[in-house]
Every structure is written in structure tokens, then in C-alpha cells.
Amino acid sequence: MQPTIDYIREHFELYNRMLFGGTLTVPPIRLTNARTYMGMLTYKRRAGLFGGKKYSDFVLRISQRFDYTEQELQDTLIHEMIHYYIAFNRMEDGSAHGRLFRQMMDDINRRYGRHITVSHRSTREERMKVIGNRPRPRVFAIMELSDGKCCIKVVPRIAQRVRTMHQRLTMDPRIRRITWYYSTDPYFALYPSSMGRRMQYVDMTELQPHLDCAKPITVH
Ligand SMILES: [Zn+2]
CATH class of the missing domain: 3.30.2010 (Zincin-like)
Known part of the structure; x- marks a missing residue:
């Protein structure tokens, strides 16, 4: 309904x-x-x-x-x-x-x-039904927080934006580790891409299989 x-x-x-x-x-x-x-x-x-x-x-x-x-x-x-x-x-x-x-x-x-x-x-x-199956290129950071929880931040695929966000995240004292990835898996289209401050908590058991197929990237 x-x-x-x-x-x-x-x-x-x-x-x-x-x-x-x-x-x-x-x-x-x-x-x-x-x-x-x-x-x-x-x-x-x-x-x-x-x-x-x-x-x-x-x-x-x-x-x-x-x-x-x-x-x-x-x-x-x-x-x-x-x-x-x-x-x-x-x-x-x-x-x-x-x-x-x-x-x-x-x-x-x-x-x-x-x-x-x-x-x-x-x-x-249900979410995947809405997103569909076509490839969706995404650049995102997976962050490990000091309390052991994990967050994702998807950003626009523009090198300067990625660097800016990386700098911003590096300065956040709650974040213990940041890993950047590129993926076309439509799964990551579930997370909105933005330069906003909001990060989303993720359930790593759900995310990990998708992450295994993503390509890690280095941000300087
Ligand atoms: Zn709630």
C-alpha cells in the first residue's frame, strides 16, 4: 500500500x-x-x-x-x-x-x-529494487571510529572534492582509520553522495561482500 x-x-x-x-x-x-x-x-x-x-x-x-x-x-x-x-x-x-x-x-x-x-x-x-541493477560509479570512504563502529561517506567523483573530504575526515578525532574505494556496485547508490557533514553508520557484515569487490584508492 x-x-x-x-x-x-x-x-x-x-x-x-x-x-x-x-x-x-x-x-x-x-x-x-x-x-x-x-x-x-x-x-x-x-x-x-x-x-x-x-x-x-x-x-x-x-x-x-x-x-x-x-x-x-x-x-x-x-x-x-x-x-x-x-x-x-x-x-x-x-x-x-x-x-x-x-x-x-x-x-x-x-x-x-x-x-x-x-x-x-x-x-x-526492497532498497535494491528501487536502485536497480545498472552499474553506478561511486567514490566513498569507509571510516573506522574509535568506538569500533564503521561509517560510510560517499562524495562526488571529483578529485578535488575527494581530497577536501579526506582532509576534513582526517581532522575528525573520532575517526581511527579511513579507507577510500571506487566501485560501480549499485549497492553503494543506497548512500547519498554529498559534501555534507553527515556520515552514515554501516553494518559491516552487510557491506563487506560489496566492499570485497570494490577497488581501494589512495588519496593524498
Ligand atoms: Zn530510529
Whole structure:
């Protein structure tokens, strides 16, 4: 099924009553064409006047690029609502899907027989369906962080841009190791190419087979 604003709002209200004690207000809802996520809650975060953090400008985004089953769409919505509940109530969680998030997710899954996961993505098969099979040349860095996690950054295939990004990444104290690659594997088209600061965490067990076929490149 294709998501509609009405469907999302109606179900937001339903789950708000059922799962969150009716405490949430409906944020603006937008349908997007994103292929890198199914759902995403965006908001601004500022340091409060007396310490703590202030959250504002919540927007709930749902990608209409995918054909969902009704259950997938509902699980996606509830996932974003957990993020919203945590931010809305200024609760602290260690990371994006920290202990608190997982506790609430597990509890809802158990009590209501849902299948919510910590992923914002569609399944790999669904994503690849959208991307297609034609070769997509990409240049990207795989970064190993000091906490052992890995990130990817895809950049425009222009030597100067690659060097600029390399310099920028080299100065980031969280990054322990940077390896650059070139690949035409459409898999890497799942990650947006940009010069922005955002890096995406990657699951190396999923990525490694694709990386094995990529060509390492040296950036000076
Ligand atoms: Zn999430």
C-alpha cells in the first residue's frame, strides 16, 4: 500500500492513545521520496538556557517510494513515534537507538505482537529494487571510529572534492582509520553522495561482500 497523510495521522492518533497514553501532539507529517529510509523524525536540538536540551520543529517524514504492507507501514510509524516520545519528553538515551528506545520497542513488540526493529531502512531487497541493477560509479570512504563502529561517506567523483573530504575526515578525532574505494556496485547508490557533514553508520557484515569487490584508492 501507499502511505497517505490521512492514514498516517489517523494511525498516529490511534497509537498515541494505545501506546503513549495520548500524551503526544501530532507533528507535521510529510511524505517524501527518500530511498534511504522508510520513516524519519527530524527536529532541532538546542542547549537549553538552564542546561539540558530543547527540542523543537518536529517533522515526521515517511517515504512514499516503497510499497509497504500495512504492517510495515504501521511498524515504521510506531518506530518514529518512539523517537518522538523520547525527544518530546526530553528523555536521555545513550544513542539514537539506545537502551530506552530498545526497551520501549521490545515492550510494544511483546505486548502488541508487532515487529518493530531499530532499522530505518527498508529491507535490502526492497532498497535494491528501487536502485536497480545498472552499474553506478561511486567514490566513498569507509571510516573506522574509535568506538569500533564503521561509517560510510560517499562524495562526488571529483578529485578535488575527494581530497577536501579526506582532509576534513582526517581532522575528525573520532575517526581511527579511513579507507577510500571506487566501485560501480549499485549497492553503494543506497548512500547519498554529498559534501555534507553527515556520515552514515554501516553494518559491516552487510557491506563487506560489496566492499570485497570494490577497488581501494589512495588519496593524498
Ligand atoms: Zn530510529
